[in-house]
Amino acid sequence: MKNTYSWVLWLASSLLIILSTRNPFYLLILLINLFITGQQLAKRENHPLWALHNFRFLLTMLILSALINTLFTHTGRSVIFSLPENWLLIGGNITYESLVFGLINGFVIGGIYIAFNIINLALSIKQLTHLIPKAFRPIGMTATIALTFFPSIQQRAREIKEAQMIRGNPMKRISDWVPLFIPLLVTSLENAILLSASMTSRGFYRQQSESTMSDLPLISLILSAFMVFSGWILRMYDYPKLISILLYIAAATIIFLTLFLTGRRSQATQYHQEIWQKKDILASVLFIAAVLIWNLVKYYNLIPSLSYSPYPELPFPDIQPAYIFFLFVPLLPVLLQSDD
Amino acid sequence: MIKFENLSFSYPQTTEVVLNSVNFCIKPGTLTLVTGASGSGKSTLLRCINGLVPHFSGGTISGKISVFGSNPIEEGPEILATKVGFVFQEPEAQFVFDIVEDEIAFALENLGIPREEMHNRVNQVIERTHLADIRRKKINNISGGEKQKVAIASALVSMPQVLVLDEPTSQLDPSSAEEILDQVVSLKNQLGLTVILSEHRLERLLPYADSMIYLAPDKEVLAGTPQEILPIMQQVPPVVKIAYKFQISPLPLTVEDFPSKEIGRKYHLEQATPIKAPEQPQALIKIKNMNTKIGEKRILNNLSLELHQNEILTLLGENGSGKTTLLRSILGLLDSVGERLLFGENMHKRSLMEIIQHIAYLPQNPNDLLFADTVLDELKVTLGNHNLNRDDAELTQFLEQFNLGDKKNRYPRDLSVGERQRTALASITVHDPQIILLDEPTRGLDYHAKQALKEVFVRWRNVGKAILLVTHDVEFAALLADRVAILDDGSILFDGDPRIAFSQFQTFMTKTAQIFPQTNWITPGDVKFRPKRDV
Numbered sequence: 102m103k104n105t106y107s108w109v110l111w112l113a114s115s116l117l118i119i120l121s122t123r124n125p126f127y128l129l130i131l132l133i134n135l136f137i138t139g140q141q142l143a144k145r146e147n148h149p150l151w152a153l154h155n156f157r158f159l160l161t162m163l164i165l166s167a168l169i170n171t172l173f174t175h176t177g178r179s180v181i182f183s184l185p186e187n188w189l190l191i192g193g194n195i196t197y198e199s200l201v202f203g204l205i206n207g208f209v210i211g212g213i214y215i216a217f218n219i220i221n222l223a224l225s226i227k228q229l230t231h232l233i234p235k236a237f238r239p240i241g242m243t244a245t246i247a248l249t250f251f252p253s254i255q256q257r258a259r260e261i262k263e264a265q266m267i268r269g270n271p272m273k274r275i276s277d278w279v280p281l282f283i284p285l286l287v288t289s290l291e292n293a294i295l296l297s298a299s300m301t302s303r304g305f306y307r308q309q310s311e312s313t314m315s316d317l318p319l320i321s322l323i324l325s326a327f328m329v330f331s332g333w334i335l336r337m338y339d340y341p342k343l344i345s346i347l348l349y350i351a352a353a354t355i356i357f358l359t360l361f362l363t364g365r366r367s368q369a370t371q372y373h374q375e376i377w378q379k380k381d382i383l384a385s386v387l388f389i390a391a392v393l394i395w396n397l398v399k400y401y402n403l404i405p406s407l408s409y410s411p412y413p414e415l416p417f418p419d420i421q422p423a424y425i426f427f428l429f430v431p432l433l434p435v436l437l438q439s440d441d
Numbered sequence: 442m443i444k445f446e447n448l449s450f451s452y453p454q455t456t457e458v459v460l461n462s463v464n465f466c467i468k469p470g471t472l473t474l475v476t477g478a479s480g481s482g483k484s485t486l487l488r489c490i491n492g493l494v495p496h497f498s499g500g501t502i503s504g505k506i507s508v509f510g511s512n513p514i515e516e517g518p519e520i521l522a523t524k525v526g527f528v529f530q531e532p533e534a535q536f537v538f539d540i541v542e543d544e545i546a547f548a549l550e551n552l553g554i555p556r557e558e559m560h561n562r563v564n565q566v567i568e569r570t571h572l573a574d575i576r577r578k579k580i581n582n583i584s585g586g587e588k589q590k591v592a593i594a595s596a597l598v599s600m601p602q603v604l605v606l607d608e609p610t611s612q613l614d615p616s617s618a619e620e621i622l623d624q625v626v627s628l629k630n631q632l633g634l635t636v637i638l639s640e641h642r643l644e645r646l647l648p649y650a651d652s653m654i655y656l657a658p659d660k661e662v663l664a665g666t667p668q669e670i671l672p673i674m675q676q677v678p679p680v681v682k683i684a685y686k687f688q689i690s691p692l693p694l695t696v697e698d699f700p701s702k703e704i705g706r707k708y709h710l711e712q713a714t715p716i717k718a719p720e721q722p723q724a725l726i727k728i729k730n731m732n733t734k735i736g737e738k739r740i741l742n743n744l745s746l747e748l749h750q751n752e753i754l755t756l757l758g759e760n761g762s763g764k765t766t767l768l769r770s771i772l773g774l775l776d777s778v779g780e781r782l783l784f785g786e787n788m789h790k791r792s793l794m795e796i797i798q799h800i801a802y803l804p805q806n807p808n809d810l811l812f813a814d815t816v817l818d819e820l821k822v823t824l825g826n827h828n829l830n831r832d833d834a835e836l837t838q839f840l841e842q843f844n845l846g847d848k849k850n851r852y853p854r855d856l857s858v859g860e861r862q863r864t865a866l867a868s869i870t871v872h873d874p875q876i877i878l879l880d881e882p883t884r885g886l887d888y889h890a891k892q893a894l895k896e897v898f899v900r901w902r903n904v905g906k907a908i909l910l911v912t913h914d915v916e917f918a919a920l921l922a923d924r925v926a927i928l929d930d931g932s933i934l935f936d937g938d939p940r941i942a943f944s945q946f947q948t949f950m951t952k953t954a955q956i957f958p959q960t961n962w963i964t965p966g967d968v969k970f971r972p973k974r975d976v
Contacts, residue, residue, distance in 0.1 A: 146579075147582070149736070149737065150736070225538070225539060225540050225543065226538055226539045226540075226543075227538050227539075227540060227543040242537070245537065245538070246537060248539075252581060253533065253581075260804065260806065260809055261809045263769075263774055263804070264804045264806075264809035264810050265809075265810070266774075266793060267772060267774070267793070267797050267801075267802045267804075267869075268797070268810060268822075268823050268826060268868065268869055269794065269797055269823060269826025269827050269872075270822075270826050271794065271826075279812065280812045280822070283812035284808055284809055284810075284811065284812050287808070287854060288808060291534075292531075292534040295529055295531065295534040295535060296534055296535060296536075296537070297497075298488075298493055298497050298529070298535075299527070299529055299534075299535035299536075299537075300537060300547075301493065301496075301497055301518045301519060302491050302493055302518045302521075302522060302525070302527040303522055303527075303547055303548035303551060303595065303596070303599070304519055304522035304523070304548055304551035304552050304599070305519070305547075305551050306519050368551075368552075368553035369550050369551055369553060370549070370550055370553050370554060370555060370556060370559065371550060371556070372542075372543065372546035372549065372550055372556065372559050372560075372563070373543075374556060
């Protein structure tokens with residue numbers, strides 16, 4: 102699976118499933134599947150420590166979330182121990198229920214993080230920019246650069262920290278970090294100026310400078326914002342709903358047309374063409390089907406086991422085997438790959 | 442043709458004129474070398490060619506520039522993008538995308554080239570720059586030399602008539618630098634490109650240069666052939682220095698051009714005095730069987746080395762041979778296995794804070810160290826970290842040895858590259874450590890700045906300090922090394938006399954040794970001769 106849009110559908114369906122359940126068993130299966138998918142991509146992209154880094158993040162999230170929830174939420178019947186009631190905020194019972202609730206939240210946050218990390222592995226920065234409308238090319242490029250800059254800033258931060266430590270800075274107090282931030286900020290600004298010069302000398306801004314309708318996006322934005330605001334005000338004063346809906350539609354149409362016209366004027370072409378292989382089409386259809394069916398079964402509450410609450414007394418989570426196959430949606434890229 | 446007529450320029454919010462009434466003409470299909478001291482305006486001059494100056498920089502400009510019929514001052518860099526390809530000094534900072542091929546295609550996307558033609562052009566340029574094996578690789582995972590090749594390919598893909606390169610080899614090791622220069626020359630010949638290139642280390646480029654532009658200290662800009670310009674310059678490469686000694690005319694620019702045989706017939710060449718190693722050297726640092734891994738990769742492999750008092754030990758090696766890793770392992774910044782002794786005591790038991798009281802370390806980028814408001818404050822920060830205190834008069838006196846006494850109240854980042862390097866050196870040595878580890882301290886420095894550094898290092902050596910100098914700059918290293926160690930694939934390949942290292946190892950041979958292989962000369966200073974009577 103290589104198509105950008107297929108991967109975006111993968112992300113949407115995976116996130117939807119992760120966010121719709123609080124059942125710890127389901128979350129555990131989802132996480133295992135995410136790790137398998139990520140590990141396979143990491144192997145291909147030569148990131149031997151990917152799984153370790155993500156596992157470390159997940160563990161940190163579990164610990165933090167569990168700690169915060171147990172300290173600040175004192176509901177639940179299974180008391181582990183108690184803190185004095187007069188201790189501000191944290192005083193009260195520390196319960197197994199709040200611990201489990203915290204852990205579940207940690208699983209969800211970890212799952213979202215890993216899913217985004219997988220997208221980072223699966224798609225190049227260039228593919229990500231394909232998702233941004235042509236009219237927003239400069240903004241898209243800024244986002245791209247931010248993504249490219251991030252690893253280099255991390256690397257620079259490590260080097261500067263080391264340089265300051267060997268100068269005798271212990272890097273323990275907050276004030277000790279000033280010598281890190283100033284060189285980092287200055288270097289980043291210098292690099293940003295150089296990058297901008299490099300882009301300019303390779304013809305970036307060429308199409309913008311030749312544009313004759315540069316005020317169009319601003320005018321459209323003001324006009325559509327005015328329409329949305331008017332629609333909202335009219336709804337507040339009980340005017341017919343239809344007027345507001347028409348105003349919203351008009352605003353959406355103006356935005357769409359502006360994007361279309363501005364995008365058409367952009368001279369820039371794209372080097373890569375999105376290729377839809379059979380597997381990409383198949384995967385995309387399956388992701389869309391999964392999202393639709395999932396929403397349908399949720400609407401009719403066919404999977405009650407999705408919702409789980411440890412309060413007031415820790416229950417054992419229900420499992421509905423008939424719906425478990427949904428949890429394998431994140432694993433679909435691996436399953437399709439194994440056919441090669 | 443590129444023509445500058447009475448071009449003057451000054452940056453915004455300053456009265457200083459960077460370029461003053463510059464006049465020159467560059468013929469199509471030639472290679473022009475732009476040279477001058479740090480801060481003399483080389484980059485500014487190059488950026489005028491594609492209109493980055495004044496369109497990107499701002500400032501006041503007067504005079505005329507013509508680049509193959511275009512006027513960069515009127516048209517700007519976006520329009521000149523099809524005529525002038527520009528390669529900047531630091532390849533890492535100029536990349537937009539993370540994949541090699543995507544980066545190369547960027548200029549074509551901006552120019553609105555149809556996809557099919559884009560693919561043809563990218564394939565062509567990849568073939569010409571020999572990047573086929575890495576075209577789908579991530580830029581972060583390729584070497585410095587490969588990154589520079591990608592930058593060149595990205596500039597060439599829009600098929601410009603002019604290729605401008607701003608110090609393209611200053612960040613590279615000698616073999617990668619040679620490879621890049623060979624490639625530039627071959628592209629120039631294949632495509633009929635006009636190449637304009639700035640560089641401090643002239644010895645690398647003179648063989649290829651058709652003409653030279655020299656930005657003199659008095660702001661005068663002189664243009665001509667290398668033979669015309671070199672006699673005017675204050676600092677010249679070793680080959681030219683030696684030619685002056687023998688009063689050879691016309692000036693040879695390369696080792697191959699040098700009339701060594703004729704010189705041998707006319708003169709008795711006297712062997713230079715051997716560099717004496719101390720009889721009973723006192724090892725301040727002793728490394729035995731050191732092994733260091735980064736991730737899964739083994740970088741240092743059973744490495745053993747000693748650093749003695751009153752000694753400048755130069756560590757040479759190709760990129761990736763483990764030089765920086767060795768320095769970081771000595772300090773304990775990287776986990777290593779093996780014996781690590783400081784003054785005979787095990788360093789593994791000491792904290793980093795204890796170690797840095799005795800060992801100073803200058804990383805490759807001096808900017809990493811500088812953050813204070815003044816040069817003087819930089820010193821005070823280090824002293825504060827070590828719980829030491831000295832008054833301003835003492836510190837000013839300390840700065841004098843770095844020629845920074847008059848710069849003590851300046852903002853360090855506003856100083857020149859050489860001055861910044863010396864400020865960083867002062868700030869890591871103000872607490873008077875006995876051992877100094879230096880990682881590529883001459884990177885990006887001009888001859889003057891190197892000379893000032895050399896004086897500091899020699900003074901330290903003479904007062905009993907031990908210096909471990911990691912460098913690619915063999916000409917600089919040969920001027921001051923007491924001993925040379927050559928690192929190869931994580932192990933010491935050679936440890937001994939600099940005269941052997943700089944004359945018998947092909948990769949590290951100095952120009953002097955290349956000209957006179959029958960002598961033990963390694964620097965122009967070694968050259969001593971007397972006329973033969975029978976000639």
